Structures are given as C-alpha cells and as structure tokens.
Amino acid sequence: MDKRLKRIINKIKDESLRKKVADFLENPTIKIEDKTFSGLPLDVSPAGLSRHHSYAGGFIEHVVASTEIALTLCKIVKKIYGGKVNQDYVVAGILLHDIFKPLTYVERENGSYAMSSLGERLDHLTLAVSELIRRGFPLEVVHIVGAHHGYQAGPIGPKTIEALICHIADLADSSLNGEVLRAARYLITKIVGEEPPAQLTAKEAFEIVYAKSVEGEDGVRKVFEKIKRKKPQSRV
Numbered sequence: 001m002d003k004r005l006k007r008i009i010n011k012i013k014d015e016s017l018r019k020k021v022a023d024f025l026e027n028p029t030i031k032i033e034d035k036t037f038s039g040l041p042l043d044v045s046p047a048g049l050s051r052h053h054s055y056a057g058g059f060i061e062h063v064v065a066s067t068e069i070a071l072t073l074c075k076i077v078k079k080i081y082g083g084k085v086n087q088d089y090v091v092a093g094i095l096l097h098d099i100f101k102p103l104t105y106v107e108r109e110n111g112s113y114a115m116s117s118l119g120e121r122l123d124h125l126t127l128a129v130s131e132l133i134r135r136g137f138p139l140e141v142v143h144i145v146g147a148h149h150g151y152q153a154g155p156i157g158p159k160t161i162e163a164l165i166c167h168i169a170d171l172a173d174s175s176l177n178g179e180v181l182r183a184a185r186y187l188i189t190k191i192v193g194e195e196p197p198a199q200l201t202a203k204e205a206f207e208i209v210y211a212k213s214v215e216g217e218d219g220v221r222k223v224f225e226k227i228k229r230k231k232p233q234s235r236v
C-alpha cells in the first residue's frame with residue numbers, strides 16, 4: 001500500500017477501526033451478484049474525470065490533501081472553539097470517502113478517463129456506503145462517507161461535527177485543485193493556442209499559474225514547452 005496512506009491509517013487509535021480501514025484500502029472491491037468489481041489501482045487512479053485531480057495519481061493526492069485539511073479542522077474545533085471531535089472517525093471517513101471512485105473509471109488510450117459501466121449505474125458514494133455497511137463499519141463512519149458531498153450534491157447532509165469536517169475538507173481540496181487545473185488549461189489554450197494535455201497534473205498546473213503571475217504570457221509558454229518535452233507523445 002502507498003506509504004502516505006499507511007502513515008494516515010496509523011493515526012487511527014481504535015485498533016478494530018484501524019484494521020477495518022486498512023483491510024478496505026488493501027482490497028477496495030465490491031461483489032454484486034456473482035461478480036467482483038475492482039477498479040483502477042488506488043495509486044494510479046485519478047479522483048475525478050475532469051473537474052479535479054483528473055490525472056494518474058490524483059486519487060492519493062486528493063485523499064492525502066483532504067486528510068491534512070481535516071486534521072487541521074479537528075485542531076481548530078478543539079483548540080480554538082473548545083469543541084469535541086472524534087478524530088478516529090474523521091481520519092477513517094476522509095480516508096474512505098472516495099474509495100470507490102477508482103471503480104467508476106476506465107482509462108482511454110490517450111490517457112484521459114471515462115466512466116466505467118459500473119460507474120454509469122451507481123455512483124461512488126452509494127457503492128461505498130453499501131460496502132461499509134456490509135463490512136460492519138460504525139454508523140458514524142458510514143454517515144461521514146454518505147454525507148461528504150453535502151446538502152446540494154449528496155443523498156444526505158452532514159449531521160455530525162465529524163461529517164461536517166470531512167465535507168469541508170473534501171470541498172476545499174477539490175476546489176483548490178480543480179480551480180488551478182481549470183486556470184492552467186485556460187491559459188494554455190488562450191496563450192499557447194494548443195490543446196492542454198489530457199493528464200495535466202496539479203504540479204504542472206500550479207507551475208503554469210505561478211509562471212503567469214510572475215513572468216506573464218512568456219512564462220506560460222516556457223512552462224508548457226517543458227511539460228510537452230516531458231510527457232510521452234500519446235498523452236499530450
């Protein structure tokens with residue numbers, strides 16, 4: 001398993017919950033009728049088709065970044081507001097919130113991603129909630145996963161502090177990543193006049209946006225040329 005995920009799992013103090021989370025991340029599959037579905041491996045999967053983390057490795061980056069935000073929010077609740085929060089539930093919930101996204105994607109030949117046939121029939125949230133219940137996870141963790149899209153975009157809104165923290169952390173990281181990818185793609189199209197790479201990474205996108213603010217349009221052209229030289233032709 002990815003070292004970064006392992007380090008986060010170890011933050012869960014409750015042994016039985018920690019083991020359940022580790023088992024699920026080691027084996028993120030679901031059985032429907034007599035078919036076991038296993039998607040893209042977690043370490044190469046994106047965490048979105050186009051809006052955010054839409055490149056190889058995006059899934060882990062999203063989970064790690066959301067966890068950092070969620071842990072900071074836990075600290076704020078406790079240290080600044082004097083509130084109580086169950087950090088084990090927060091860590092378990094944020095680690096597992098998108099666990100079945102990789103199951104809903106397939107990779108095209110040009111390196112972009114499309115919805116899998118399972119993903120066209122069930123969303124990652126419904127799939128994860130069913131499997132969490134089947135695996136005997138605490139209701140509080142199932143709720144966090146079920147509510148992580150918030151009132152507007154999910155079946156239920158966050159009703160606990162832990163679920164609210166995970167929803168905000170997920171939203172903050174998806175927005176940060178998604179906005180920068182969108183801006184970089186726009187700058188490439190507008191300034192360079194070329195199609196942005198299908199798998200433009202967040203690292204590259206941050207570099208493009210930064211170059212624009214420091215060196216202007218020339219900076220964008222320079223960084224884009226560097227990215228083009230680095231990427232295999234089929235992925236540009």
Ligand SMILES: [Fe+2]
Binds near residue numbers: 098124125148149
């Ligand atoms: Fe999600």
Ligand SMILES: [Fe+2]
Binds near residue numbers: 062
């Ligand atoms: Fe997410």
